[in-house]
Amino acid sequence: MNELKPCPFCGSKAEPMRRVLFGFDYEPTDCEDNYDIRCTNEHCYLADGADWWMELESVVNLWNTRK
16 A cells, blocks of 8 residues: 555544445445545544545545645
8 A cells, every 4th residue: 555645634644444334224334345544633624534435545546646
């Protein structure tokens, strides 16, 4: 995995996070191919993630190529 650029809003460290889907009974469904990027600053706008659902390599590339 490529190193992640810092958060564009606050400059804090960013990290990948795995996304979990919920089934019809609201039971977590493990989807190992779905990732997002989140800011490690709990007070930041992106602390809960950027709301992306992609493969890890794709989400890292998207995060790092933002303008």
